[in-house]
Amino acid sequence: MIEFVLNGRQVRFSGNPLTRLIDVLREDFGLTGTKEGCGEGECGACSVLRNGKLTTSCLIPVGAVCGDEIVTIEGLRETEQGKCLIDCFAEAGAVQCGFCIPGMVMAAQALLLCNSHPDEDDVRLAISGNICRCTGYDLIVDAIIMASEKGAGLW
Amino acid sequence: MVEKCFIPTSLAEALEIRKETKARPLAGGTDLMVQYKQGQGITPVFPWPVMIISSIGELRGIEKGEDGSVLIRALTTPYEIANCQDVPYPVREAASRMGAVALRNSATIGGNIGNASPKGDLPQPLILLDATVVLKSLDGDREVLLDDFILGSKKTDLRDDEIIYAVRIPKVEYTHVFYRKIGTRRANAISKLSLSCLIRVEDGAVTDFRASSGAAGPKVIRSRETEAILKGRRLEDVKSLIPEVLDGWNRAISPHAMPEYRRNTTRRMLEHFLLESVSASSECIIH
Numbered sequence: 001m002i003e004f005v006l007n008g009r010q011v012r013f014s015g016n017p018l019t020r021l022i023d024v025l026r027e028d029f030g031l032t033g034t035k036e037g038c039g040e041g042e043c044g045a046c047s048v049l050r051n052g053k054l055t056t057s058c059l060i061p062v063g064a065v066c067g068d069e070i071v072t073i074e075g076l077r078e079t080e081q082g083k084c085l086i087d088c089f090a091e092a093g094a095v096q097c098g099f100c101i102p103g104m105v106m107a108a109q110a111l112l113l114c115n116s117h118p119d120e121d122d123v124r125l126a127i128s129g130n131i132c133r134c135t136g137y138d139l140i141v142d143a144i145i146m147a148s149e150k151g152a153g154l155w
Numbered sequence: 156m157v158e159k160c161f162i163p164t165s166l167a168e169a170l171e172i173r174k175e176t177k178a179r180p181l182a183g184g185t186d187l188m189v190q191y192k193q194g195q196g197i198t199p200v201f202p203w204p205v206m207i208i209s210s211i212g213e214l215r216g217i218e219k220g221e222d223g224s225v226l227i228r229a230l231t232t233p234y235e236i237a238n239c240q241d242v243p244y245p246v247r248e249a250a251s252r253m254g255a256v257a258l259r260n261s262a263t264i265g266g267n268i269g270n271a272s273p274k275g276d277l278p279q280p281l282i283l284l285d286a287t288v289v290l291k292s293l294d295g296d297r298e299v300l301l302d303d304f305i306l307g308s309k310k311t312d313l314r315d316d317e318i319i320y321a322v323r324i325p326k327v328e329y330t331h332v333f334y335r336k337i338g339t340r341r342a343n344a345i346s347k348l349s350l351s352c353l354i355r356v357e358d359g360a361v362t363d364f365r366a367s368s369g370a371a372g373p374k375v376i377r378s379r380e381t382e383a384i385l386k387g388r389r390l391e392d393v394k395s396l397i398p399e400v401l402d403g404w405n406r407a408i409s410p411h412a413m414p415e416y417r418r419n420t421t422r423r424m425l426e427h428f429l430l431e432s433v434s435a436s437s438e439c440i441i442h
Contacts, residue, residue, distance in 0.1 A: 002162075017160045017207060019198045020188065027196060040189045041258055042343050053234070053260040059188045060261060061181065061199070063162050064209040107256065128342035129255025 004065045007031075007075025017063025022046045024062045025072060033073035033102045037131070044130030047103040047110075048072050054110035056129075073102035076109055084151035085109060085144075092143035096134035103130050108144045116155040117148055159204035166213040166318075169206060170293050174316040178204035182230055183261040185254070186270045214265070214320065217241060223326030226289075229265025229319045233277075236264065243324060244440060245280035245334040245351040252276065255342040265319040271305045271374070273411075274346045278305060279369030280334060282377060283351040284327050291320040298323070308373040329353040329363065331432040333441040335424055336369075346370045348417055352428040352441075354385070361385045361393065366425060371408040371417050378407035393433050397426055 002013045006029060013024055025031045025048070034057055037045035041056040048057045049071040076082035085105050088094075095101050104127060111118055111126035118126065123144045124137070132140060148155070161178055163169040172178050179201075181187050191199040208214065214230040219241045227236060236242050237251035237259065253259055253267075253276045267277045268288060281301050288304045290297045293316065301322065304312050313319065333352040338344025349369035355362045364385040368376040381403030384396055401422045410417035431441045 016198050017162055018201070018205065020192075023196050023198070036195055039192060039195060041185055041254070041261075044255070044257060047257055050260070054257045055261055056257045059184045059258075061184055061188065061207060063160060063207040064181075064184060066162065066210050110256065126256060129257050 002062055002066055004062075004067060005069040007071055007078075013062055015062075018061045020058055021048070021060045021062050021065060021070070022057040025057060025070075031072050031074050033077075035099055035102060037099070037103075042129075042131070043100070044103040044107060044127075045100050047106040047130065049076075049106060049110060052110070052113055054107055054129075071106075071109075073105060076105065081109060081112070081151065081154050084154055085147045088147040088150060089140070089143045092139050092146055094135060094139040094143035100130060100132040100134075104132065104140055108147065111144070112148060112151075112155040116152075118145070120145065161204070161206040162210065163206055163208065164210055166211055166291070166320075169208055169211060169318060170291060170316075172206050173318055174293050176204045177315045178206040180208045180265070180269070180318060181205050182207075182209055182263040182266045183232070185258055185262040186266060186272070208318075220323075225324045226321050227264050227324070228321045230263050231265075233259040233262055233264075236277075243280075243284055243327065244332050245283060245353070246277065246324065248334040249276045249280045249336065249349070249351075252336050252341075258343070264322055268301065268305070268322065269311060269313065269319050271307075271309050271311050273308045273373055273375075274370045276336065276346060276349065276369065279349050279367050279375045280351045281322060281324065282375045283353065283365050283367040284324050286322050286324045288319060289321040289323060290314075290317045292317040296320070302375070302377060305374050327353070327363075328355055330356045330438045331428075331435060331441055333424075333428040333431075337420065348420055350421060350424045350428075352425065354429075354432050356390055356432075359390050361388050361390060366404065366428075368404075368408050368421055371410050371421060373409070373411070376408050378403060381407060390433060393429060397429050400429065401426060 035045040037043035039058045041059040046058045107127045107130050123141045161172045191201050214228050217239050218226045233250035233253045267275045286301045287298045331354045336349040337347045352366040354364045
């Protein structure tokens with residue numbers, strides 16, 4: 001039996017410990033906000049936070065997160081920080097098709113957790129593992145910097 | 156097929172499982188989960204029993220020894236290595252350029268060594284520094300040079316009852332040091348080529364010179380013969396010895412693909428390091 005904390009709630013998983021975390025999130029817990037792009041840890045669409053650090057959930061077997069705290073986009077959007085990020089992504093016009101956005105928002109959250117006043121280079125480094133094929137990134141970078149300014153004190 | 160998967164919570168338990176079942180450790184998953192993936196929604200299938208070792212606390216952390224050596228335990232991540240000032244520059248630099256943010260939080264030094272990919276980023280600077288691998292089994296410990304432990308592409312000297320416990324980097328003095336990784340882009344790039352160099356100049360004489368090439372052959376390449384060309388020489392003679400060093404290095408590396416590109420680029424990096432070192436007035440990192 002694998003136990004971990006998912007979006008603040010203690011959960012259990014009794015299947016194969018080698019099941020990818022992304023499949024457990026999407027199939028067993030119905031959290032389909034986490035997307036699968038490449039399935040090889042290259043695109044960042046499946047990013048979640050594991051103990052506050054950005055992790056690609058397609059690469060990690062669920063057996064490796066025993067006792068860990070996992071936060072997905074569904075958990076983040078319920079928080080003030082998440083709401084601020086989502087509002088700023090909307091206001092900046094940072095979203096086109098939207099597929100990469102949950103991963104982008106998680107990467108932004110991971111950055112702001114350790115650096116509440118990032119500059120543009122910090123932001124670009126923080127999302128360097130997240131691929132977006134629509135926006136050209138500039139508006140996403142704007143959105144994250146906007147969140148760090150508008151949400152001053154939240155992080 | 157019911158696959159065996161164990162989740163030991165202590166090193167002692169892991170060593171028992173390893174001896175009894177030969178289960179192979181899985182840590183960050185960043186290599187193995189890709190290699191054995193079956194596709195979306197399908198659990199990866201491994202051809203051997205697996206033990207997930209990520210919750211073993213005894214395998215975490217970096218420790219500085221009294222002799223100036225640094226012990227990096229197997230589950231330490233590139234993020235932790237890149238941010239630890241006790242770790243020598245080329246190793247920190249290599250760790251900071253692996254994959255992107257999420258990978259640097261998941262991958263482990265033990266995995267990067269155990270996987271023994273010719274393109275692995277950490278073995279190259281570790282071999283430059285004569286790092287050793289500490290292996291543990293129920294029969295005791297064994298410590299071997301990393302350069303000897305990695306036998307070739309994806310091949311190591313790991314016994315099937317052993318676990319990689321840590322990497323030990325001895326204290327190495329240098330006055331000039333260089334690390335470069337060449338990939339197709341800055342994030343998430345597999346190395347096309349990498350090179351670390353260091354030189355120690357004392358009272359105008361070269362007392363140490365080393366170089367190591369990654370992704371330029373089936374394993375990381377050092378050439379003691381070439382390194383010896385500069386050792387003991389006066390600094391002012393180094394410039395005239397560069398062609399000999401480049402020629403020696405050219406013979407030492409054995410790129411499997413695009414050999415001309417890899418040889419030219421390696422020679423240029425090595426020449427750049429030596430020229431910059433000769434003209435640098437004091438200790439520094441060569442970029």
